[in-house]
Amino acid sequence: MADNTLTPDDTGRKSQFAVPYYEISYDKFFQFGVSVDCVVFGYHDNRLKLLLIKRGAAPFKGMWALPGDLVYPNENIDVAAQRTLRDLTGIEDLYMEQTKVYGKVDRHPAGRVITTGYYSLIDIAKHDPHASAWADGVYWVDLEAVPELAFDHSEILKDALQLLQQRVRHQPVGFELLPEKFALADLQALYEALLNEKYDKANFRKRILSMNLLLSLKENQKDVPHRPARLYKFDTQRYDELIAKGFSFEL
């Protein structure tokens, strides 16, 4: 727990390692809990969704929260983020990226806990999350309908959303949210949903195709009540080549 009576001078500490560090007790400084919180975005039915849990225990029992957990003292934090999501939802090997650190003194009622936000994108169809022991359940919630969250999770979400929009514009991350095979109109609808903008269909097509990042498949849409569109898939290999040459994706 955080010692709220400690002030910087109470330690009598003048400098970090003025004498060999192993001769000094820095116990006062080694009292932090560290956690990770995952902001997982999904996409379905033309809408952006967020993976949330309903807290089954105090504090904030009954409130919605981001999936997160404390980090073990012998665990890398990036690994902890992966583990948290796996334990909670069964989802493995997800691309995750740090957003920010949240380190206010009283952000957690159980003591001094600093947390790192991670954001991730997945194709909902591929992953059916299941509830874990300590959450009543895990749900995909429409982003528009997300209520106030536990802890400072609303702030974490806000920052992650901002990063997402950044990334979507400058890296081809949008493809993470789509099935392997997709039509250009699907991709356009996704970008329009993510960025709250409208694009001309013909021009969007030209822009995307001119990047040479999509492989045209010999396959069309099925079960659509009109002319089916050609399906494409993202060309990872080509993307890596282009990046190596200094290409930078811009929408």
Next chain:
Amino acid sequence: MADNTLTPDDTGRKSQFAVPYYEISYDKFFQFGVSVDCVVFGYHDNRLKLLLIKRGAAPFKGMWALPGDLVYPNENIDVAAQRTLRDLTGIEDLYMEQTKVYGKVDRHPAGRVITTGYYSLIDIAKHDPHASAWADGVYWVDLEAVPELAFDHSEILKDALQLLQQRVRHQPVGFELLPEKFALADLQALYEALLNEKYDKANFRKRILSMNLLLSLKENQKDVPHRPARLYKFDTQRYDELIAKGFSFEL
């Protein structure tokens, strides 16, 4: 210190708060040290510089390192970053922004310490750093000449540099590095140094001025052996207005 014999199962812990959190001892989880490390960029003589300290004590005694320190248990981490820089260099109220968290288990020889990187930009002429108690000294080092750093600070620097270039392109942060009043050629030289590119002088001028973010002063350069250029200053108010209208800076 980190307990390296602890494994996730040793705690017998199944869920974060399955019973009220205050009835459980989570001591095992509250053993982290937390630190901040500052990547401070400065600009002088057309060259980008980095603020470094020479470590006066173990570990990594004698090596170059980023200015950084442990966070107090009752101190917000953003505040800790400001304090560290103030104690070390006398520089106050600096604009600082988080870069990333570094949370590998064995990144610090004194125990389990996770650190947050902060980057900042300053006009060197305005700030003369002075040595503190626990560092031999604080120096501006030419970025090209930065050697291998202590801890994982080289990695922190690499990430901060990447973020800097990002920011420079998409936000008008470059102005932080220049004096209040500057000529367009100064600004151009700065951007060329930051981004390793060359611009056409006339076109750079048009591009920048068309953004309407600079106030033309009724004042010229002094002591130059040729026609002195008009001085400008950054129009913060106008920038805020534009941002409010959804304008986004792009170089």
Next chain:
DNA sequence: ATAACTTTTGGTAAAAATGACATTAAGTAA
């Protein structure tokens, strides 16, 4: 089979942004 309909797909022309370069202006130094 054909017509009506819907969406894909390929194209074109105007407008806008970019980039290369030339010219003029305004100061300093001899």
Next chain:
DNA sequence: TTACTTAATGTCATTTTTACCAAAAGTTAT
């Protein structure tokens, strides 16, 4: 006054972006 240096402005060709049109290709209803 002249030479010199850099600032500042202007022009123009090229490329990129945008708006919009029309043909093509499938589906559904008749």
